[in-house]
Amino acid sequence: xxxxxxxxxxxxxxxxxxxxxxxxxxxxxxxxxxxxxxxxxxxxxxxxxxxxxxxxxxxxxxxxxxxxxxxxxxxxxxxxxxxxxxxxxxxxxxxxxxxxxxxxxxxxxxxxxxxxxxxxxxxxxxxxxxxxxxxxxxxxxxxxxxxxxxxxxxxxxxxxxx
Numbered sequence: 001x002x003x004x005x006x007x008x009x010x011x012x013x014x015x016x017x018x019x020x021x022x023x024x025x026x027x028x029x030x031x032x033x034x035x036x037x038x039x040x041x042x043x044x045x046x047x048x049x050x051x052x053x054x055x056x057x058x059x060x061x062x063x064x065x066x067x068x069x070x071x072x073x074x075x076x077x078x079x080x081x082x083x084x085x086x087x088x089x090x091x092x093x094x095x096x097x098x099x100x101x102x103x104x105x106x107x108x109x110x111x112x113x114x115x116x117x118x119x120x121x122x123x124x125x126x127x128x129x130x131x132x133x134x135x136x137x138x139x140x141x142x143x144x145x146x147x148x149x150x151x152x153x154x155x156x157x158x159x160x161x162x
Contacts, residue, residue, distance in 0.1 A: 025124070028121075028123070040062070043066070051098075055103045093105075114147045114151070117140075
């Protein structure tokens with residue numbers, strides 16, 4: 001008689017013991033949580049460093065948008081037993097810049113980060129069929145696209161007419 005045994009790792013996943021450390025979806029949620037925390041941290045800088053209203057408004061928008069998205073991600077993580085870690089955020093060199101130099105670096109950083117996180121959120125979307133997470137990811141994607149458009153508008157406003 002041959003007995004089939006369920007591998008121990010499968011049992012651990014079935015009971016949720018490793019789900020937060022091994023699941024690709026969990027890794028995606030963690031990546032997006034960390035990205036939101038980064039954006040929220042950046043959002044205070046324009047109020048302190050920029051002289052341009054359009055850049056300060058973008059900072060306010062980043063704070064509001066990413067606080068809402070991160071709240072939704074944390075709710076999803078909590079209801080799905082995904083442990084989110086608040087990883088240390090890198091020190092931001094743009095915090096030492098002022099005026100036009102700050103504006104340029106800030107806008108470029110937000111634009112590049114948006115493009116990177118769009119790809120990450122899209123990859124996460126392809127990993128899951130779970131409706132709650134798909135709603136959060138679709139909102140995240142729409143938000144990053146809007147931020148890219150806001151950066152483009154800010155660049156146009158700040159560029160001297162030629």
